Amino acid sequence: MIIVRYSEIGLKGSHARRMMENRLRGNIIQGLLRAGENATFRWERGRLFLDGYSNPETVMEVLSRTMGVKSLSEVTEMVFSSPSEIVIRATELYAGSLRGKKFAVRTRRAGGQNFTSINLNLLVGDALFPYSAGVDLEHPDLEVNIELRDNRAYFFNSSRPGPGGLPIGSEGKLVALVSGGIDSPVAAWMAMKRGSPLEFVFVSLAHPVDTVDFLSAMKRLVARWGHGYDPVIHIMDGSSIVAELAGRDDYSAPSVTFKRILYSVAARIAVSTGAYGIVTGESLGQVSSQTPENLMVINRGTDIPVYRPLAGMDKDEITDLARRIGTFPESSKGEFCSLFSRNSIMGVTVQQVDHDMAMFPFVDKLIASDTTINGSEIDHYTMGIPDIDLRGKDIELDPVVVDLRGHDKFDEWHYPGSVHARIGDVKELIDRFGKGRTFVFYCQKGLQSAYAASEARKMGAVAYYMDTEGLKKTLRSRKPDPS
Incomplete structure (x- = not known):
């Protein structure tokens, strides 16, 4: 049996809590089906119990990547009528594992037992002590955890963390601007963690190279963390935008203008799909287009809310999280802004970007090139991209x-x-x-x-x-x- 814990869901009112619990259960079922597993479920005051599966490691892997799950443990269950029965069962489970080890006993209770957690800790500790090298409450070699719920006891010696947050689908839909780089997939992950299903928008600047990198990042993000929904992915050809912005000298602020273009495209998709905002990967001050002054200019002309989950994080923090969640790219080809401007522009004005936007039908061009697929179609779509090796490996033949x-x-x-x-x-x-x-x-x-x-x-x-x-x-x- 596996016990699943959640935190924020339990703080909601009864109606919202039931809705989120049902959403969490549905997302877990979908994740298990993708992994070739199934299970039976039982709810009990802030806990979800799973049983009837065939491979516990597969089930725990799915649970540890399901938004809304705080932690989980594989447990041994028993029904008891007195503390002495718990002591006997704890001795059966752990005495053989304690030779030469120090241990600690930790009990949590929910229900109407006629004894305290401290009482049970002492009773179980006394019974296990002769088999051990002693007690160490700070850094035990083995931790004996007992969770009591009414007349049932659950024994476990470890917990695996989940992402926490809220189940995907329990909050409103958002549109995420995502590349194959480091930051934007992390921002998307953080929005998913808050319960929002996402539609993804990607503007390819160097197809097929950056498209393949983007799809690789999307596959890792969706397959690992998207249990419960199959997102729509918009892929747009931005080559004409690059040619326009990089090929002329009369654009005032091409890198900032490009960000405004992306926002405008995402806003149009959000309105047409019923989404409630845009998610982006900016971190304040990380590059010149992400200063507060330039972000204000970029926001102008966009009437839909813009969410920036990474605003207060530095690059090291973002990189560490990208590695932890598995979206860190195998190689980095740099940022889009290097395509348009070799010099940083710190104080771009609204008038400059408005002037640039009026010079070319950027947004219409991108929307016209929109190709949509679902997350479940990533492999199939990737296979259809021509296998053209553009990566130079040596300099030959007098190029x-x-x-x-x-x-x-x-x-x-x-x-x-x-x-x-x-x-x-x-x-x-x-x-x-x-x-x-x-x-x-x-x-x-x-x-x-x-x-x-x-x-x-x-x-x-x-x-x-x-x-x-x-x-x-x-x-x-x-x-x-x-x-």
């Missing part, structure tokens, strides 16, 4: 090597013979050198170069992308480190 970094980085170090260019210069480069040449684009982390390689492929050229460190490794494999 045109293109450095997309800023002038300062280029002057500090660049690949010998490389051409310095902006991300909006891809067509000009192909016209200049010809489609018969192989192009290798590189940037600091890979996002800009992945976009450039993808666009060059669309124009009929053979193109690959690399990051700076990968390129330096290529050189080091041939000769001493050039740096």
Whole structure:
């Protein structure tokens, strides 16, 4: 038998509590079915008891990733009529495990027993002491936990934490802007933990490279933590947006404008799907587009609430949580803002962004490219993405090597013979050198170069992308480190 505990649900009024308990039970059932398991359920004042399953480890894994579950334990159950019966059963269960170990006994009660938790701790402790190396209440080698509920006792020696929060579906739906990076999947997870089912919006800037990374992050998030619902995922082609913002010099604040575009798209989807707000992954001050001043400008023109679960967290805290919940990306290709602006702009005005937004039908372009799938269709959709290897692994056949970094980085170090260019210069480069040449684009982390390689492929050229460190490794494999 497994006992499941929850906390916040028990604080709700009777009507809300029953609704959330039913939602939690339904989500657990769906999670178990996905894992090929089933169980019987019994509710009892703030506890859910599961029995009748075949593999306890599988069931506990599902429960530990179900929103609303505070903790869980595999337990041994007994019916008792006196404390002495509990003492006898505790001795049967734990005496053989205590040789050479120090222990502690901890009892919790709910119901009308005629003895106290302290009384039972002393009785069980006295019975187990001869089999042990002594008692240690601070750091025991073995902890004997006994939970009493009326005339039933439940024995366990460990608890596994769950995420806590509220069951998914117990709060209103939100729209989450998510990439394949570190921050936004964590923000989405935190909104899911508060009980909100999400629709996800992703704008691809370097298809298929960033789309595959995004879908990988989505699969981990949904499969591990989305028990109880099958989210809708919106995938949009943002290549025309990049070409417009990065290919012209008359945009005042392209990186901040791009964030406004994303908000506007998410707001339109939220209104059309009956969602109550937008979830984003900003952390105050982490990058220039996330200062309070610029966030205020980004918010203008969006009439729907914007939720930022990560606002007060620093990068280390976000990264640690991403690793813990399993959404940390295998590789990082950098942030979108590097596509549009090499210099930070701290004090963008509303007028500047309004001016930029009026220059091109950004939102309409993205909405027109919207492809929707369900979370359960991620594998099928991913299999349909052409398996085009854009990742450069070496420099061969005298390619045109293109450095997309800023002038300062280029002057500090660049690949010998490389051409310095902006991300909006891809067509000009192909016209200049010809489609018969192989192009290798590189940037600091890979996002800009992945976009450039993808666009060059669309124009009929053979193109690959690399990051700076990968390129330096290529050189080091041939000769001493050039740096």
